[in-house]
Amino acid sequence: MHRRTLLQTLSLASLAGALPGLSISALANSIKSYSVEELPKLEGELTLYLGRGEGGLYEDVLNAIKKRNPNFDLKIRRGPTAALANMLLAEAKAGVSRADLFWAVDSGAIGQVAQAGLAKSLPTDITAQLKPEFRFHNWAPITGRIRTLPYNPTKVGSKQLPTSIMDLPNTDLSIAWAPSYASFQSFVTAMRLLEGEAATIQWLKAMKQKAKKYAGELGVVMAVERGEADIGLANHYYTLRLKSGKPDANLTLAFTNNDAGCLINASGIISLTENKTAIDFIRYLLTTEVQSYLSSEAYEIPLAGNNAPPQGIPTLDTISPPNVDLTKLADVRPTLTLMRKAGVL
Amino acid sequence: MNVISKKCVHLLKSLVVCSALFTISAQANGPVGDHVNHLSKHLPAYEKEVHWLIEKVDGIVSRYHKDGAKAAHADAVVEHWEAVKFHAAIETNYVLVYASIWQGLFAVKESIDKGLPINDVRKEQTKLTQALWQGLGAVKMAATLQDKGLLAQIQTREGAPTNSIEALDTINTRLNRVVAKYAEKLIDTSVKMVAETYLNLFEGVEGELIALDANLVEDLEKDFNVTLPKAIKSHASVEDVRQIVATMTNKVNRASTLIKNNANNKKDVF
Numbered sequence: 001m002h003r004r005t006l007l008q009t010l011s012l013a014s015l016a017g018a019l020p021g022l023s024i025s026a027l028a029n030s031i032k033s034y035s036v037e038e039l040p041k042l043e044g045e046l047t048l049y050l051g052r053g054e055g056g057l058y059e060d061v062l063n064a065i066k067k068r069n070p071n072f073d074l075k076i077r078r079g080p081t082a083a084l085a086n087m088l089l090a091e092a093k094a095g096v097s098r099a100d101l102f103w104a105v106d107s108g109a110i111g112q113v114a115q116a117g118l119a120k121s122l123p124t125d126i127t128a129q130l131k132p133e134f135r136f137h138n139w140a141p142i143t144g145r146i147r148t149l150p151y152n153p154t155k156v157g158s159k160q161l162p163t164s165i166m167d168l169p170n171t172d173l174s175i176a177w178a179p180s181y182a183s184f185q186s187f188v189t190a191m192r193l194l195e196g197e198a199a200t201i202q203w204l205k206a207m208k209q210k211a212k213k214y215a216g217e218l219g220v221v222m223a224v225e226r227g228e229a230d231i232g233l234a235n236h237y238y239t240l241r242l243k244s245g246k247p248d249a250n251l252t253l254a255f256t257n258n259d260a261g262c263l264i265n266a267s268g269i270i271s272l273t274e275n276k277t278a279i280d281f282i283r284y285l286l287t288t289e290v291q292s293y294l295s296s297e298a299y300e301i302p303l304a305g306n307n308a309p310p311q312g313i314p315t316l317d318t319i320s321p322p323n324v325d326l327t328k329l330a331d332v333r334p335t336l337t338l339m340r341k342a343g344v345l
Numbered sequence: 346m347n348v349i350s351k352k353c354v355h356l357l358k359s360l361v362v363c364s365a366l367f368t369i370s371a372q373a374n375g376p377v378g379d380h381v382n383h384l385s386k387h388l389p390a391y392e393k394e395v396h397w398l399i400e401k402v403d404g405i406v407s408r409y410h411k412d413g414a415k416a417a418h419a420d421a422v423v424e425h426w427e428a429v430k431f432h433a434a435i436e437t438n439y440v441l442v443y444a445s446i447w448q449g450l451f452a453v454k455e456s457i458d459k460g461l462p463i464n465d466v467r468k469e470q471t472k473l474t475q476a477l478w479q480g481l482g483a484v485k486m487a488a489t490l491q492d493k494g495l496l497a498q499i500q501t502r503e504g505a506p507t508n509s510i511e512a513l514d515t516i517n518t519r520l521n522r523v524v525a526k527y528a529e530k531l532i533d534t535s536v537k538m539v540a541e542t543y544l545n546l547f548e549g550v551e552g553e554l555i556a557l558d559a560n561l562v563e564d565l566e567k568d569f570n571v572t573l574p575k576a577i578k579s580h581a582s583v584e585d586v587r588q589i590v591a592t593m594t595n596k597v598n599r600a601s602t603l604i605k606n607n608a609n610n611k612k613d614v615f
Contacts, residue, residue, distance in 0.1 A: 056512075244556040245559035293612070
């Protein structure tokens, strides 16, 4: 059994012990899923700061919510996630409060805003809709993305794939990576937190000797598929998307075990107000309909309810992501310093 | 509105950069003024400026012919251009001609600096003059559209695209501005604009696009990350860079068509 699964089982077991008559399996399946049909109508006005996400898919969700709620006026401010997080901090410092909600594409930005004391606590019925490892008192993860090792099976052949991300530079595999990419930097931040600075800089330096640099992670995945590299580092959905457009693509996903190499990061939402409409709006994003839409259209991993992950990746209970407080991924500055020291940026 | 004028409006609107997506960045000569939102009112001034510029350039070329390169002060070609308000009017309304004007300015300056025969310099001067008149024509057309409320106000801050189609339109606008900045000899700015356009705009579209045409995404990936930055960094001619961008723009338009056609196949959220 993977360490994480074991820990979950233990914590469920102790909880089950505290609640006689409630079995572990009942607890595991006790995540409540809601349909949009069960939700109250949204009324009034809200301002949402929306971090730049997946093309227009988040916009499709917002438009669908607006269409269902004719008496609801949603004002949206769009921009890069990091820029909006900084804007919220600056506005708070100036005593200005413009946003009711912040939907960010990575948990680091959520952490930045939450650590500044701007996030309001969420009702327990909202957090109870999320998978146990994704329950936070002041923000709601919406969907997840897993760090993966996409590889080209025709090139890798019988070569041994590493089960630890720290071993990757010691293999004889050619590697593709995108170090200037935000998701990659979150992954290095997780490595720094888990392995320490010395091991991380050593890993970066070793990787620099071997890896070929690309601008983005879709570029990484395409390079692996073309055979420019044996293996790459990228979020899971790039591979799924490429395979959806090119079903015979030479690509397979590998996962490391219990380290930053299989970090699960999440997009999420914060309420900056205790306004009931803002809280109800979050409920809409956790509905079965929205979760399954983001899974099937954006290949993101549903984190609320009992929705299946997108086809092509294993279920969350069969992989072993590291135990990292996602909101700590906001601390990216020391990571950038390390990356510069290693000559990677 | 008759069919022809509708076509004209459509054509210009498709070329016009004057939209909520235009960012007022620091220009070579400072920020764009609000006069660009009141084009009709400023047309007489713009026209006067174009005449003045043409005269000034002619004066420089004539001095070159008479007294040589040193007496000509060819650097003043660019200084004169940056001194006029028309500069911003054309940049915000027809960036393609804006690029041609910069190309013409530098062609006149460099042909003088190189000591080329007067006939060669005059050829470049003629091209520049044509670009300036073209620019004025475009601004006049834009003024007409603006008066009819058919053009969005030029914003002083960028509005983010709300869907892939808008993102692709913005990408084309940005790519045309890359040519303009390159024609201005702003190499680092051009390279940075290409990288930012890729990371902030194309990256958000690729996911949707790759499921529709993986080869097209692969092509554009190469254009953004290799072909265009490489041409700029190796100081290719403006014409070559313009050609690369034109090819990319065609691919972006193809992408836009694919995504529009796919919109009907998308499942509903609820």
